[in-house]
Amino acid sequence: MKCLVTGGNVKVLGKAVHSLSRIGDELYLEPLEDGLSLRTVNSSRSAYACFLFAPLFFQQYQAATPGQEALRCKILMKSFLAVFRSLAMVEKTVERCCISLNGRNSRLVVQLHCRYGVRKTHNLSFQECESLQAVFDPALCSHVLRAPARVLGEAVQPFPPTLAEVTLGIGSGRRVILRSYQEEEADRTVKAMVTEMSIGEEDFQQLQAQEGVAITFCLKEFRGLLTFAESANLSLSIHFDVPGRPAIFAIKDSLLDGHFVLATMSESDLRSPELHRLAPPLQAHSTPHLDDFANDDIDSYMIAMETTADIEGSRAVPSVSFSPGHQPPASPGPYSEDNDTEPSIEPGTPPPKKFRSLFFGSILAPAHSPPGPSPVLAEDSEGEG
């Protein structure tokens, strides 16, 4: 692989890396035919982020040395971030950035050609790895809203930077409401301040959602994409469905697109009665079975991940992480996997390490799709080469 980024695009690339660094500690680099893909996932598998830079973003783009397969690798996020640590400096001094993969000595070489003939070369060690792919499809989400990133930036402004989760929903009068989400703790002596921001429908370019729908997700992770979108002056779309299904945050322009897929809290996780103040919640597809949930851990929601062993895709190796508890509703909508066998949960034993797919359908290209439906019930095999 060899690609050359010039001019203002170097800073854009740097900003994307900063954005991704908010999510995960490892950066997956994959040169594809349709561009360079940078992906990451967080440790609890509740957030996935991906930027795809089209070939036109680069002055030169070569996915793979002719005759060879493209190398997929993962590197430490903080190593790659260090190259673009100071965006101000990057903007001022860097003229060109050349990224190449040297398979022979396992180094990702990032060379910054700066002013005054200064050249900085970073040799980052990488690990070859499987392709990191989250299974999601925005088109399958029932609800979508889209607004200029600036509007959303202003919307989150009143919230404290330390706030972890926020609830987004449609209130009466088709107003879009953002409210700080606080876990209810009966023994908490000092209550936390609750902040709510209400924006009129007219500020949105697209609003396809009924009054009463709402999702709760991690604000800190969302800010990662929001900051990038604001600086690039792009519109941001939010595709979502019922609580518990991941929400997809997307930006796009002619040279790049970005997707952040964040898990949302399911209805049983949302103990706060405040959610119902938005409007009566959808009595939708799900009938939460409160007894079925193994624990109240706020992090017990996650994203389906699939990795492919090789491009040929002869056998998809469902390698997924697991997280205790959190089974999907027993009466699923048309799309979810049919996982109806529930293990009996004995008190005192650790929760069963069983993964439930939270996604509907697969976006893997037909050539790569696994044979038949895949109930992903495999143990985590991450770390195996």
Added chain:
Amino acid sequence: MPHWAPVNLPAAFLLHSITPGVSNMIAKLAKTCTLRISPDKLNFILSDKVANGGVSMWCELEQENFFSEFQMEGVSAENNEIYLELTSENLSRALKTAQNARALKIKLTNKHFPCLTVSIELLSVSNSSRVVTHDIPIRVIPRKLWKDLQEPTVPDADVSIYLPVLKTMKSIVEKMKNISNHLIIEANLNGELNLKIETELVCVTTHFKDLGNPPSASEDASQARNPEQMAEVRIDIRRLLQFLAGQQVNPTKAVCNIMSNKIVHFDLLHEDVSLQYFIPAFS
């Protein structure tokens, strides 16, 4: 067992301009503070608890200078006041959003828990309306504790002097903090004020001159005192710095009153907000 008074105390007021500066200032001074609401005034109170290092603060706003509408009903006709305790940072964050407000409303409400609801309608470029609501949890302070929250009486000062530019004082005290934990503040009736720190290795003094002294309350006291004689108090430097750090804008009036070896009293006026801050001598 928490002390709740019945929170059926309606208090609604509309502000058309309020400087978040006041609440910012207070947020830097203490984690929690008391808000006293009475028919003609709003007070922010910090009483001299051990947790504050004996420091106390009294801040007063005349309601007519800020509110276009002000309604309140206290506990009873004789005690027409409300005392609330809240986290200062919450209020300052809530009011920060109000910097671009078209309208601001503050109400006492009881949504799941008693709170001060700050409701802000934001100015926006387009016609669209944006509304931010902050529910600040509060604790209503029962009447029996009100006596500890009254305006402190200011004893007669040995020396009263106008303060130098607070920003300058702050940058000096910030550097001094690295050398010593205690600072001596001294002044005389000749318009001279000194900030001194002393350690085994070094003594540093900063001299301010020609500051001017406010006219004294009683002629006799000032006649008797030698104008060159310094009145001094030794205080915890961090308390002084906390106070100075909260002063973003130079006040309209700033007076320092020193009661030798007892207490230093800062009396500031920022436009329509009066602030008094007491730092006791370090024992």
